[in-house]
Amino acid sequence: MNDEKKLCLSGSGVTKVFGLGRQKTVAVDHVDFNFYEGEVVSIVGESGSGKTTLAKMLLGLINTTEGEIYFQGEKRDISTHRKKQAYWKNVQAIFQDPFSSYNIFNKIDSVLLDCINMRGGRRLPRAQKVEMMTEACSFVNLKFEELTNKYPFELSGGQMQRLMIARIFLLKPRILLADEPTSMIDACSRATILGMLMKLVFETGMTLIFITHDIGLAYYVSDSIHIMEHGKLVESGSPDEVILHPKEAYTQRLINDVPKLHAEWDLTTV
Ligand SMILES: Nc1ncnc2c1ncn2[C@@H]1O[C@H](COP(=O)(O)OP(=O)(O)O)[C@@H](O)[C@H]1O
Numbered sequence: 262m263n264d265e266k267k268l269c270l271s272g273s274g275v276t277k278v279f280g281l282g283r284q285k286t287v288a289v290d291h292v293d294f295n296f297y298e299g300e301v302v303s304i305v306g307e308s309g310s311g312k313t314t315l316a317k318m319l320l321g322l323i324n325t326t327e328g329e330i331y332f333q334g335e336k337r338d339i340s341t342h343r344k345k346q347a348y349w350k351n352v353q354a355i356f357q358d359p360f361s362s363y364n365i366f367n368k369i370d371s372v373l374l375d376c377i378n379m380r381g382g383r384r385l386p387r388a389q390k391v392e393m394m395t396e397a398c399s400f401v402n403l404k405f406e407e408l409t410n411k412y413p414f415e416l417s418g419g420q421m422q423r424l425m426i427a428r429i430f431l432l433k434p435r436i437l438l439a440d441e442p443t444s445m446i447d448a449c450s451r452a453t454i455l456g457m458l459m460k461l462v463f464e465t466g467m468t469l470i471f472i473t474h475d476i477g478l479a480y481y482v483s484d485s486i487h488i489m490e491h492g493k494l495v496e497s498g499s500p501d502e503v504i505l506h507p508k509e510a511y512t513q514r515l516i517n518d519v520p521k522l523h524a525e526w527d528l529t530t531v
């Protein structure tokens with residue numbers, strides 16, 4: 262069945278070392294992976310296991326120390342500003358901290374206009390741009406007309422993350438990297454935001470690379486799960502393979518950290 266699936270992002274020997282000599286940290290250590298189009302791929306690991314560093318390399322925000330990243334089967338080339346911009350049309354991200362995701366000098370309408378411009382809509386009539394921004398905001402239950410003169414930091418954390426999803430709605434990338442997108446948000450907004458994210462992913466058929474320390478959540482949303490420990494990908498497979506039949510003691514430990522879910526898993530497997 263794997264033969265029918267199209268590769269969207271893959272890597273071989275991808276490594277990131279921070280610092281030199283005794284100060285050296287191997288944050289990501291020779292990881293190999295194949296992520297397929299249209300799938301929800303979860304990367305799960307404890308804090309400090311290298312998830313964000315891997316995400317930043319996948320996005321091209323930091324260079325790899327070693328190894329190669331392939332986009333749609335071809336070696337990725339982001340060596341110039343223009344090539345990077347082209348890559349970012351296809352690969353976008355939502356980060357953990359909504360406050361640091363926005364330029365504080367940009368009002369909300371210019372945040373959204375930038376997305377339309379990036380998709381080649383710069384010359385569209387203003388009315389059409391407003392219509393597109395209104396549609397994107399209503400997808401995440403925000404009212405565009407109430408936001409036009411505001412700055413992102415005037416919103417709540419949950420609203421800021423919803424605005425991030427509205428950006429993705431307009432940008433329509435092939436791949437979305439979501440790095441713990443709900444971990445800094447209050448519990449009651451969390452499920453709503455996750456629901457909006459999943460709806461967007463399913464409606465557009467984009468690949469979601471979902472980074473989380475919550476293996477229980479990964480079980481419910483993923484097509485494949487990749488377990489990260491000390492910079493290495495130690496175990497990969499379908500949610501049932503990885504969570505119901507873990508091979509690594511580390512994976513078992515992550516599972517044991519969410520004891521409440523065991524009862525529900527039993528129900529789904531009878
Ligand atoms: N810019 C940096 N400089 C030095 N060390 C870093 C830097 N970013 C991350 N690290 C280190 O790399 C390791 C992995 O970090 P990170 O990728 O943030 O893990 P995670 O997202 O899984 O919590 C940690 O030991 C962290 O301290």
Ligand SMILES: [Mg+2]
Pocket residue numbers: 312313314440
């Ligand atoms: Mg992180």
